[in-house]
Each structure stands twice: as C-alpha cells, then as structure tokens.
Amino acid sequence: MSKHTKTLGLIGSGLIGSQLARLAVSHGFHVVLSNSRGPETLADLVAELGPRARAATSTDAASAGDVVVVTVPLRSYRDLPAEALAGKVVIDTCNYYPRRDGRIPELDDESTTTSELIQAQLPGARVVKAFNNIYFADLPEGSPAGTPNRRALPVAGDDEAAKATVAAMVDEFGFDVVDAGPLAEGWRFQRDTPAYVTPADADGMREALGRAKRYAEMG
Numbered sequence: 001m002s003k004h005t006k007t008l009g010l011i012g013s014g015l016i017g018s019q020l021a022r023l024a025v026s027h028g029f030h031v032v033l034s035n036s037r038g039p040e041t042l043a044d045l046v047a048e049l050g051p052r053a054r055a056a057t058s059t060d061a062a063s064a065g066d067v068v069v070v071t072v073p074l075r076s077y078r079d080l081p082a083e084a085l086a087g088k089v090v091i092d093t094c095n096y097y098p099r100r101d102g103r104i105p106e107l108d109d110e111s112t113t114t115s116e117l118i119q120a121q122l123p124g125a126r127v128v129k130a131f132n133n134i135y136f137a138d139l140p141e142g143s144p145a146g147t148p149n150r151r152a153l154p155v156a157g158d159d160e161a162a163k164a165t166v167a168a169m170v171d172e173f174g175f176d177v178v179d180a181g182p183l184a185e186g187w188r189f190q191r192d193t194p195a196y197v198t199p200a201d202a203d204g205m206r207e208a209l210g211r212a213k214r215y216a217e218m219g
C-alpha cells in the first residue's frame with residue numbers, strides 16, 4: 001500500500017472508476033464508490049471488490065477518501081461536492097467530449113482547460129490531472145517499475161505535494177510518471193493530442209507532450 005494513501009474515494013464508478021477501484025483494492029487500498037444513481041446500484045461492483053469496498057453517496061465518498069478520484073462525464077462537474085473535497089487530493093480523469101457533455105464555451109475558446117475548470121469548481125481541493133489519457137481496458141496492463149519500455153502516464157497539477165502523492169499511485173498501479181507541469185499544461189494530453197490514449201514510455205510521452213497542439217492550431 002502507498003505510504004500516503006489508505007482510502008480511495010471515487011466520484012463516478014463507470015468504466016474508469018471501476019478499473020481504478022480494482023487496481024486500488026488489489027494494492028491494498030480501501031475504496032468508497034459512488035455514482036449518480038445511489039449506492040444501492042453499485043452492489044454488484046462492491047461484491048466483486050470484496051470487503052475493502054463499500055458504496056456511498058458522492059459526498060460521503062469525498063469525505064472518506066484520502067485521495068478522491070473524479071471520474072464523471074465532464075458535463076456533471078457542477079454537481080461535485082466542493083465542500084467535502086476541500087483540502088483533498090483530487091485526481092481528475094475527465095475529458096471534454098462536446099457531443100456527450102454539451103458545449104462549454106470556456107473550453108471551446110481554450111481560455112481554460114478541463115482540469116482548471118474542475119479546480120475552479122473545487123477551490124479548496126488539490127486537483128491533479130491523471131489517468132485521463134489511457135483507455136480504461138489498458139489500466140490493468142501496467143508493469144513493475146524497471147520494466148524496459150514501461151508505459152508512462154503524465155500528471156499535471158499546481159500543488160507539488162498532491163502531484164507527488166498521485167505520481168506515487170500511478171507508479172504503484174504500474175506506470176512510469178511524466179510530470180507535465182501545472183494544470184494549465186494539462187491540454188498537452190487532452191483529447192486528440194499525440195499523448196492521448198497512445199501508449200508510450202517516458203521518453204516517448206515527453207516527446208508526445210512536446211509536440212501537442214491547441215485545438216485552434218489543429219484547425
């Protein structure tokens with residue numbers, strides 16, 4: 001188990017949330033799952049995960065987590081329990097898909113980025129962007145540290161201690177870590193960039209982040 005983390009709270013327990021919960025449980029964490037429909041709808045996943053897992057409301061999952069993952073369709077960002085997340089390390093896996101999420105003008109004009117939008121919604125939280133650029137089915141495919149050409153995942157965040165906590169988890173879950181900088185640099189691994197869902201080792205990931213273009217530049 002990580003030195004830093006004992007309980008992972010999950011706001012969203014779909015494709016990504018359930019995979020992160022499986023990884024967390026297999027690494028000795030307790031997990032508290034939540035979704036939009038209520039804890040009773042997560043009974044099957046809780047049963048699969050065993051005694052280290054329980055389901056709760058999103059507010060309770062936020063309160064219970066040493067680290068809390070926000071892994072919902074981005075359109076739901078205004079529903080996040082800001083008060084319960086104050087002071088917490090929050091992992092944001094969310095991506096912006098206008099067809100699913102509706103138009104969000106400040107993302108369309110690139111005056112902000114998805115994780116900065118979530119950070120603004122959660123002013124007391126310590127948001128770290130991670131696990132947004134890996135396909136959910138690839139999450140269990142990590143490998144031990146030191147494996148040649150080990151897959152790397154980027155993290156971005158404004159709070160260095162929070163970023164270090166999340167980096168330790170990413171490594172524990174099977175991936176090298178590339179520090180992509182502050183949240184404002186998170187666009188470098190957003191949807192449609194070279195770093196998005198394409199496996200790369202640490203050198204390859206740094207290279208992919210370096211040649212990312214803003215949507216406006218892509219035309």
Ligand SMILES: NC(=O)c1ccc[n+]([C@@H]2O[C@H](COP(=O)([O-])OP(=O)(O)OC[C@H]3O[C@@H](n4cnc5c(N)ncnc54)[C@H](OP(=O)(O)O)[C@@H]3O)[C@@H](O)[C@H]2O)c1
Binds near residue numbers: 071132
């Ligand atoms: N799928 C991937 O491979 C992948 C990879 C990287 C990043 N992502 C991103 O990560 C996020 C989650 O993706 P996903 O594929 O896991 O989505 P998903 O399978 O659709 O699951 C979304 C989860 O969020 C919950 N949810 C929705 N609104 C909520 C709210 N207001 N409060 C609490 N929970 C809420 C849903 O609960 P209900 O079912 O009860 O509504 C569900 O458990 C998205 O932003 C996505 O773009 C996805």
